Amino acid sequence: MSSDRYIDFANSDIGRRLVGAVGLPAPARLERWQAGRLRPVEGTMLVSAGPLADHVRLFAQRLTDSLYSFGSDQPGATAWVAAQGPKLKAVVFDASTLLHSDQLNHLREFFQPLLKSLDHSAHVVILGRAPATLSDPLAASTQQAVEGFSRSLAKEMRDGGTVQLLHVDEGAEDQLEGALRFFLSPKSAYISGQVIRLSHCPTQVQDWSRPLSGRRALITGAARGIGAAIAETLARDGAEVVLLDVPQVSADLDALAARLGGQSLAIDICAESAALELIEGLPEGVDIVVHNAGITRDKTLVNMSAEFWDSVLAVNLNAPQVLTNSLLESGTLRDNGRVILLASISGIAGNRGQTNYAASKAGLIGLAQAWAPLLQERGISINAVAPGFIETKMTADMPFAYREAGRRMSSLGQGGLPQDVAEAVAWLSQPGTGAVTGQVLRVCGQSVIGA
């Protein structure tokens, strides 16, 4: 799967010794979700005390068959004792009660003893409150402090471990299960150091083994790379998939659509007739729209031709704007729909040689943020997913030094796989994930770029 041979070397017997001796980066082989797996956590899960943790305990036994509590016995859980307890695969810490700076020491007291007991590819989730929702400035400041802590802890994790902070609004507690099924499992293998807010959402997943059952999804640019992985993953999760790509790659597109039992649409998203063809191609409507088609035409601005500039803005930004608008106005995108825009960390940090591409991807982030409140009434969410360095044909073609820098300059010390992006899209597509809207989810291994 991965073309990163350094990971294989660093995890071999000789490589491990050599890498340790000369202080080279030692990226772990990340654990990923395998088809057919049922439990999000295969190993021990530790849950702290606290009001949000109490909600987690209501469903924790559906996530793992080895549940432990911190400090005291809780119903259905055994007390975990540092140095004696089993290694931890998943950890949930409720930081929502930290409202004064004196209480921040609970973070050190909780995490320090368990850091040496983390299993391979362990996932940590800290639960808190969005500072903007707290009226007391000192409480808001304390919750902001938790963010700095979680992002730093993410950088100190070893052996493929990740850390996220979830801000849980009052009334959003029932959406914790979907979020933890994602962030505590290998589905989020390449995501770390993220802060995501959960708000109230009236819909919920009915069957966790097929969370997208009964939903129809459109994926643009689905013939290969990340788009093909998204189509496979949404189909795995029960969605009926409609794959779109340019007519030139119809053979690949048709073959994949046939394998996934879906439909294919040969449309150039920049064509004048694209919106009409799309609406006609989706007579029964659509619940999930993934704007994945994207191109790069890199040049420094001084050498950038009008053709390079225009084509990138047309495919990456203008087409998603026009098509989403048409799908909304025609009623093709149904209520409680999910729109996911494939942005990039270049759109957050900027990138030399990519003024056109970064502008287009930043524009998509702006689109998600601005449109989200307007679509809330219909229960439609719109979010951006910002991949970092993903092992695809696009990154395989990069010059060696850039490719190596892209891979190693992240907390996980490696590139991600198309599946990592696809899993994030699949989570944001779920009925319950309307709890997340107008946000950017980075899938970048906590890349230092734009962090």
Ligand code: NAD
């Ligand atoms: P890719 O080039 O492998 O695939 C893109 C697909 O989009 C192709 O099948 C192509 O035919 C299709 N497409 C291009 N123009 C189109 C048009 N006008 N109409 C319809 N389809 C069109 O790219 P990828 O690496 O899989 O990237 C997918 C998305 O993820 C892109 O939006 C890209 O910008 C973004 N992304 C990728 C990376 C990475 O590391 N690969 C990083 C950040 C963001």
